[in-house]
Structure formats: structure tokens, C-alpha cells
Amino acid sequence: MKEESGWRELVRFILIALAMAVLIRVFIAEPYVVSGSSMVPTFENKNYLIVDKISYKLNNPERRDVVVFRPPINPKVFYIKRIIGLPNETVDIKNGVVTIINEKHKDGFKLDEPYVKNTLNDNKHVELKSDGYFVMGDNRSGSSDSRSWGAVPEKFFQGRALLRLRLWPINNLVDVLPGSYKQPE
Numbered sequence: 001m002k003e004e005s006g007w008r009e010l011v012r013f014i015l016i017a018l019a020m021a022v023l024i025r026v027f028i029a030e031p032y033v034v035s036g037s038s039m040v041p042t043f044e045n046k047n048y049l050i051v052d053k054i055s056y057k058l059n060n061p062e063r064r065d066v067v068v069f070r071p072p073i074n075p076k077v078f079y080i081k082r083i084i085g086l087p088n089e090t091v092d093i094k095n096g097v098v099t100i101i102n103e104k105h106k107d108g109f110k111l112d113e114p115y116v117k118n119t120l121n122d123n124k125h126v127e128l129k130s131d132g133y134f135v136m137g138d139n140r141s142g143s144s145d146s147r148s149w150g151a152v153p154e155k156f157f158q159g160r161a162l163l164r165l166r167l168w169p170i171n172n173l174v175d176v177l178p179g180s181y182k183q184p185e
Contacts, residue, residue, distance in 0.1 A: 028054055029162065032068055032078060038137030038144070039080055041117050042066070042179045043164070049080075049178070052162035061086075061133060061154065063100075063111075066161040066179035069135070073149045078158065081145050082179065084111065085126065085134030093124040093147070096140065115179065116140060122147065131155075138179075 034047040043049075043066075051068045061067060065083045070076075085091035090101040092108065096119035101108040118141035126134055132151030137143025146152065164178040 028052075030158065032080070032158075034080055037142050038139050039066070039082075039179070040139040040142070042082075042115050042138045043080065043161075048165045049161050050163040050165065051159040053159040055160050056154065056157055061157065061160070064180070067135065068158045068161065069152055069156045070158070071144075071149060072152060072156060075156070079135075079144075080161065081135035081137050081143070082115075083133050084136050084146070085128050085132075085151075087128055087130050087132055089128050089134075091124070091126045091128065091134045091146075093122055095121045095123065098136075118142065126151070133157075 030051050030053060032049045032051055034043045034045060034049065037045055049068070061083055063083055063086055066080065067083060068078055068080050071079050084098060085100060086102070088102070090108075092099040092101065098111040098113065099108040100111060115138050117139045120140050122140075124147050126146070128134060128151050131153045133154065134146045135152055136145045136147065161178055163176060
């Protein structure tokens with residue numbers, strides 16, 4: 001009788017653990033693996049990420065957040081990029097320098113982007129609508145992003161990069177909010 005009770009408890013524990021894991025993955029956090037070099041040097045190919053799926057249900061996405069999303073051009077895949085322009089802003093790119101024009105900065109301000117690698121001398125002028133975010137890879141010459149296929153509506157966002165897990169170097173196994181950067185005022 002005791003042995004049967006022990007098996008029932010074990011099965012019950014396993015079912016509860018599986019239900020919790022599914023709920024966490026569906027509603028709270030989800031793992032992803034970086035594929036490609038569009039975010040080098042911030043993220044390398046095959047970096048393992050945990051994406052926070054709750055933040056954007058509670059708060060709006062912010063400039064410089066690193067997000068995982070389904071691109072409007074191919075919603076069957078996932079991309080990872082950095083948010084550059086927010087809804088109702090204008091993004092001006094001249095010779096690779098990004099200027100943001102918005103209500104607070106009518107004359108615009110240049111983004112400080114020390115995380116960018118391989119800046120292109122590209123030019124772009126985009127006026128974002130109320131539901132559009134302008135995203136770009138940190139490796140500008142190796143990134144397919146909003147410069148070529150336009151703004152991303154928030155409904156396509158899966159979440160924000162919360163953790164990066166890696167095996168090497170051993171003293172840096174976990175990065176919290178990898179890729180985060182605050183522009184000096």
C-alpha cells in the first residue's frame with residue numbers, strides 16, 4: 001500500500017512540475033538561441049538567451065532594449081535586434097549616424113551607440129506611426145532590419161533579452177539584461 005502511495009505522489013509531483021514549466025514557458029520566459037552575426041559584438045552566434053515575456057505587458061518597450069520578435073516580412077522566424085526608434089518618432093540616418101526626432105527633441109538628438117560594429121554610410125528617413133518600432137542590429141553591415149523592411153509593430157515582439165547563458169568564460173556564466181546600455185544625458 002505504501003509503495004502505491006509513493007508512486008502516486010511521484011506521478012503527481014511530475015505532473016505539477018510539467019504544468020509549471022509549461023506555464024512559465026508560455027507566459028513568463030522562453031529560451032532562444034542566437035543564430036547569425038547581426039548583433040555582434042553584443043551577441044555571438046549560438047548564444048543562449050532567456051527572453052522575458054512579461055515586461056512588455058506591464059511597460060512599453062524602450063529605446064536600446066534588445067528584443068526577440070517575428071519580423072513582418074517572415075513571421076515564421078525569430079529575429080533579435082535593438083530598438084532604435086519608438087512610436088511617433090522620426091529616425092534619420094545620415095552616413096551611419098542615427099538621429100532621433102520626437103516631441104521632446106524637435107531638433108533631434110544623435111544616438112550614442114558604442115555597441116555598434118561595422119557602421120555603414122547608409123541614409124534613411126523614417127517617420128514611425130503610433131504602433132511602429134524601428135529596430136537595427138548592432139553589426140550594421142551584417143543585419144537585415146528596419147532599414148530594409150520597415151517598422152515592427154509591438155504585437156510581433158516575443159520579449160526582451162533577460163539573460164544570456166554561456167559556458168565560457170567560467171567567471172561570466174550569466175549576463176542579466178545583456179546588451180543593455182543607457183545613453184549619457
